[in-house]
Amino acid sequence: LKSEIDKDIKEDYQYTQDQIEVAKQAYKEFMKLEEKQLIDDERVFREIKLMYAEYFTGGMGAEAIKEMLVKLDCHAETEKLRKILKKARGQKKTRAIKRLKVVAAFDNTDNRPQDIVMEAIPVIPPDLRPMVQLDGGRFATSDLNDLYRRVINRNNRLKKLLDLGAPEVIVNNEKRMLQESVDALFDNGRRGRPVTGPGNRALKSLSDMLKGKQGRFRQNLLGRRVDYSGRSVIVVNPKSLRLTHLNRYLLSL
Structure with missing residues (x-):
């Protein structure tokens, strides 16, 4: 019993010391506060806002x-x-x-x-993120539907927390999670660990759908059947063309 009491006292003492240190840092930052200054420590910013909110305006x-x-x-x-x-x-x-x-x-x-x-985030048409029914009543869906669902769920959860008047720490954490889900929707894996689906496979985001030879532009919009095709290299012709001019040259067939 004595060891447990000593442990609790030690933890309370350490917590108090940490709070005192944060309060000192907050006062120091407040005294040299300037317009458009960034405060990278969230605990210090919360302490400044708690103690000196009437003297400055700040946000996250x-x-x-x-x-x-x-x-x-x-x-x-x-x-x-x-x-x-x-x-x-x-x-x-x-x-x-x-x-x-x-x-x-x-x-x-x-x-x-x-x-x-x-x-507001635009939602692409259903034809571009299809859902196909398989044998046995199962469905195969586009990865984008899963990424959109994550955004919607976290947005609804944030709205509920705001309606309930949740503490600022919880609201800020939920906003951060919502931002991460939006980042994954636009470019999965760009910021740290990618969002994965079944089989630990990274889900394909909007940027994956657009970029590359198999992307929406090159595969579907620019790809057309032609009678003849050729390969060429675009080079400058300083003798007859200006910088803003374009000329079609002969292709070898």
Whole structure:
């Protein structure tokens, strides 16, 4: 009994020390807090938000990114970057050029930066993700249906947690799981371990359906029966063609 009590006291002491350390780090981060600053430690961020929420505004995930994009003035940012380019050198200039390409593209079009954050996922037609009935009443279904189901289930679970007023830690964890299911739908295996199906086989995502010779574009949309075919290499012809011109040359049959 004494050993169990000593163990509990030791665990409580360690927990208290950890909380004190987190509180110290939170205070230190809060004192040097700047606009658009990133805090990579989630525990520290939660402590700052708990203790000093009335003095600053902060957020996590896609909602925070979208809120910042709404406030972004692309025209003013473009002018600011052009002024930086006149004086910048080396790595700073390279970084400014990369940023200017993106910001200027938004400034010259009607596109809004906040629209790149998706709030709804389009569902492809059933013909592209078929379900076939087999002998014995079983069904063979496309991998995309399983990936879509994961997204729907986690989204419904997140909605239920929000309606119940679940703690922020649980809600954030469910949002993270929803993001992982969306990542798997678009490109399975891109972020860490892929989602697998029966036989421990990685499920084919939307990108797998599109890319490669067996993909939707090259196999179904561009592939046509022809009378003759040939192989060629596209090369430049500086004598008669300009950079924006295209010319069909002879093919060997």
